[in-house]
Amino acid sequence: MAWGRKKRGGREEPLFGLPAALADLRLSPEDRIPAAVDDDKPKKPVPKRKHEEDDDEPPPRERKPRAAKGGAKRRAKSRGRIRFGRLIYWGAVLGLWTAIAIIGVVVWVGAHLPAIQSLEIPKRPPTIQIVGVDGSLLASRGEMAGTNVALKDLPPYLPKAFIAIEDRRFYSHYGIDPIGIARAAVANILHRGVSQGGSTLTQQLAKNLFLTQERTMARKLQEVELALWLERKHSKNEILELYLNRVYFGSGAYGVEAASQRYFGKSAKNVTVAEAAMLAGLVKSPSRLAPNRNPEGAEARAQIVLAAMAEGKFISAAQAKASIGHPSYKVKPAGAGTVNYVADWIGEVLDDLVGQIDQSIVVETTIDPKLQSVAEAAIIDELAAKSVKFNVTQGALVAMTPEGAVRAMVGGRNYADSQYNRAVTAKRQPGSAFKPFIYLTAIEGGLTPETIRQDAPLDLKGWKPENYTHEYFGSVTLTQALAMSLNTVAVRLGLEVGPKNVVRTAHRLGISSKLEANPSIALGTSEVSVIELVGAYAPFANGGLGVSPHVVTKIRTHEGKVLYVRQPDRLGQVIEPRHAAMMNTMMLETLLSGTARKAEIPGWMAAGKTGTSQDFRDAWFIGYTANLVTGVWLGNDDNSPTRKATGGGLPVEVWTRFMRTAHQGVPVASLPNAQRGGFISNLFQTASQVSAAPAPSAQVPQGGGYRPPPARTPAPPPNPSARPEAAAGLDGWLVDRLFGR
Template sequence: MAWGRKKSGGRKEPQFGLGASLAELRLGPQDRIPNSESKPKKSSVKRKVDDDDDDDPPPERKPRPSRSGARRRSKSRISISRLCYWGAVLGLWTAIAVVGVVVWVGAHLPPIQSLEIPKRPPTIQIVGLDGSVLATRGEMAGANVALKDLPPYLPKAFIAIEDRRFYSHYGVDPWGILRAAVANLLHRGVSQGGSTLTQQLAKNLFLTQERTIQRKLQEAELAFWLERKHSKNEILELYLNRVYFGSGAYGVEAAAQRYFGKSAKNVTLAEAAMLAGLVKSPSRLAPNRNPEGAEKRAQTVLAAMADAKFITEAQAQASIGHPAYSVKPAGAGTINYVADWIGEVLDDLVGQIDQDIVVETSIDPKLQSIAEAAVIDELAAKSVKFNVSQGALVAMTPDGAVRAMVGGRNYAESQYNRAVTAKRQPGSAFKPFVYLTAIEAGLTPDTIRPDAPLNIKGWKPENFEHEYLGAVTLTQALAMSLNTVAVRVGLEVGPNNVVRTAHRLGISSKLEPNASIALGTSEVSLTELVGAYVPFANGGQGITPHVVLKIRTSSGKVLYARQPDQLGQVIDPRNVAMMNTMMQETLLNGTARKADIPGWMAAGKTGTSQDFRDAWFIGYTARLVTGVWLGNDDNSPTKKATGGGLPVEVWTRFMRAAHQGVPVATLPTSQGGGGLLSNLAQAASQISEPTAQAPLAPLPATGANRPAPTRTSARPEAAAGLDGWLMERLFGGNR
């Protein structure tokens, strides 16, 4: 086959010359590579004609389209189709994702059947002993006000500043969100919010205040649900009655009462603008705390109302020229310390509150005002001199009912309750528990103990004056607050027994049973210390300090009524009699000589902690037990403020006013007798005569320069021993 082809073809020798060269180099159809567009037979014929007819001009040919342009149009058609395809795919998946997010958000919402408009928060009204309203606590909400009853500019103020397109959107405002996003971007922070009034209502009704994407999505979904379920006016009315306005006020009615002392139905345009401005930052802009900020924000609201054509420019300018001023709300001041204390115990008394309630308390509004003035005025006059920044006072009846409580000098500046929460070293105010333990162990007020230097494993307690009186009675030692005698007696009866006595009388704080316990080194609160003194005033009965007497609903249903304490006798009446006489000496010749209530028998004990950090005085009559504490919150030393100084002055000012017009009564006796004298007479027949005693050491004449008590008796029966002590107390002495 190969040989045959070679023979038939023959070998052609090369020819030279231009024509020969062109003829030889011309390609024929058979020499070209065939392709899909080639048609060999037709091309062969045409090519042959062309080759034979060299003189004829070539026939005209129609221009063929460019192959590159065709390819571009083809690719363009392919790109558009692909774009449409992937756009459809992306849109489908986006729709699936949106549906998935909606389903996921909805799955984390409360069950749809529970998405009903909740009741407004309950109001807790706190009233005094005379029925007057002292304070309001809880989530304080005023009565619901119908939209038609409000002045028309009030709801318009909220629409102008919070949601200008309220009546045109469907719960979520895309333009508002975009506007807020642009503003926040320009200000490089959060300067505007895009939430509609409906979204804000959804958040207030059903959601928390946390700022998360999930919460915002839930807010939007609930906003659509609210718009579908309620009309625009219903949503606006709900919003105005539920939104928070600061200072514990929920709803426009409560806010108007709190800040302006009037109903929301009667607020002026300027007041309406101030209320609308509060919702942006109620805690920061509350007019009773930041009147300048609230007024500036109100001007912004008025400008927005004018811009929205809700009011004229003239009305806006007139309102700016007559700004709204806040009023002092009822119950402001130190009574709020009492209200806070009540709020802490309500859950224990009635559980969770889901309706309006009225709490009837033991607080006497008149005594509360007197106590507040006594603490604040005395501190204003002498706080700089003694470097004392804070004070507290608690007064309670012999059954433990708190009549007045001051937890600090300024509630607006500090809500820390120094009467209930703060625990401080009581100093010598703790000594009555030491001497009561000694009396219960068999010692008497006339028992002699040495006032002399003492060394306990390197600890050397000293007296305030750094002087020692030698042999003194327990009465003298307590009245003059001699530290060495208190430590000796505490060790003699045992620190553990002293701690048990204090706990039995009502101290609930942890007490360390060491040698220094006699000097009050373990911390206690003012309220529990005053409560522990009450048995001295009521004949030895145990009590629990309390302020809540009854809790009832607004309709009158009683939820709680306090029952009398069943603690029984915690001090033997005979021992109460002796302790009362010993602590009465503190006011007559001891460290509290300035404490004086004309016509009344009073007793008590001063206290000063180490380095003058705390100054105390707890004193009582048969009608009232009152304790005063003064010091600094940071536990820094005062300028030698002692219990016998400023605390006694505060106590005396309060107690004198509190006892005006009150029938005089002596300190209690055993078995409900007529006074201390019968109590002592009974004690004389029941207690064995003590051992022989050394002569009483005279009390130094300091302070008021009162003469020291004498041992001279007006009756020959006043012999040595307990009988002699009783007879001298009954008939002897120069008092």
């Protein structure tokens, strides 16, 4: 028995103390209670134990009953029906929630729109037209909008060009184009970016009229709702006409009429097929494709539009080919003219003059278009010829009447490259061009043009101002010192009268910038703008009256309603006439024998002062006649030094070229008081008695205030070696200098 179990491979179990009879008890499969089984489910055969297998006969194979196979099919069909039902159910649930979400979005978007019934087509944006003193148009600012053009008045190919490139199915959709959206989506996916848009002309109009340009989903949904509203309220032709008269074409032009005038110089009613295609092509990217700034890009886009027009049967293939091969564009150049500096300056002051602008206006100015052109040419041509030689990249010019009316302004050599106005906004060191305020302060303190001062080396606590030529002339008159721009004399005078008094004088005459009251102010180290320095010279030219530089004389609406009229200046006398005459006498000499000898206007009495800042960073000349006061500045925006460009060089050349042309045909007039016998004869009578105070020491006066000169004693005439013509006698010298004999 034990051997049999061993042969059958049985395993002896540990008894753990149980009786042998109980330890051998085992349950066979037959002894177990069968579990409940499905009749349809085939029964799995119970494997026999090894000791129960017949060694001679293999166990028979069991076959699945046919009934079981049919039940599986029925169960599969049942499961399929359940899945399909569930799909329908969840699809319905998803559709319901999607519908709810769409309705919610529509309600939310509509809640953030103004009431549809209150929506109106907004007014055209205001246009600012700037005209010259002769009434001619100088520039336009704001959102330039041309007059409305009726659709029926336009050549038929013009609106068709927009339909061909922007919305081929314009006349068949209801504001939105699902086919166009799908096509754009596919194109964008293929190109892995935004290469096409699906907006219709109606959507674009809705965006232009009512919405901002931000790219958000909310704005896009608002655009869709407004497009549907526009389609419901207006006919297709009305929508197309509104679109053509409101769409932006770049360069500040809104509407086809403004764009046609801006780019082609003619009405939209007269554009050619090629020009119509170019206008339609601009809508995609008006700033980038403006033909006056990017003619190649505009031409390439126009060819695409022409091809689309031919494809849509709007024009024949022959017309498209002819327009592409021989375009008839006559594009006006970009608004790079320097008059745009004037327009920008006007834009900055309009708010102070008339407040917020909500209607189109006309601004009448003091600008003379002819003088503006001459000033522009003078700056541009001189820089083109000599900017490399002298390392000068920029220039500015301001010309105004002695009453302060600006006749010409150039804020830079090229407005298209830089809109920074160097005539108004930039502040630079004037150098010796600031010296007239020191000399005027001294004249008002009792000195005269023939007062003697010492030109000699100076040491102020380690600061040693030197003359440009490093030469010193000893005893010189104030006239000589100013004409030759002697730095040591100017510094001595500044200390003598006091830097604070010099600052007061400059501010009284029109300098508005902050000035540092220190000894170096005599050499023009405090920064000023071109326009305020020219305005501060104006009292010398008009007999001592204060002026406010101005360019706007009147502002009116297109209907003629006057919104602003400039009133005359009431600044009164800022220089006594006799002091102004003395200053004119001194500054006349600057042009006759001083640093501005090249500045000459045949037949005219002219005066002025040159200026060169430290390290040749700035070169100035401010000169004037009884007709115009003109200032020129040349330098570099980064304040880098020039190659020894001085005020007596390039600035004088620019000034002379401009002033000679500006004075052609103008009746000759003398500077105030310079021709009056009373002053001159009185000066002649006292010439022999002209005396000079001893030159002040190099030591800085305590307190820096004005110190009256000591009692005058007779003094010999100036050193002939320093001033040869002085030996001929003061009377003859003054007459020669004043009247150019």
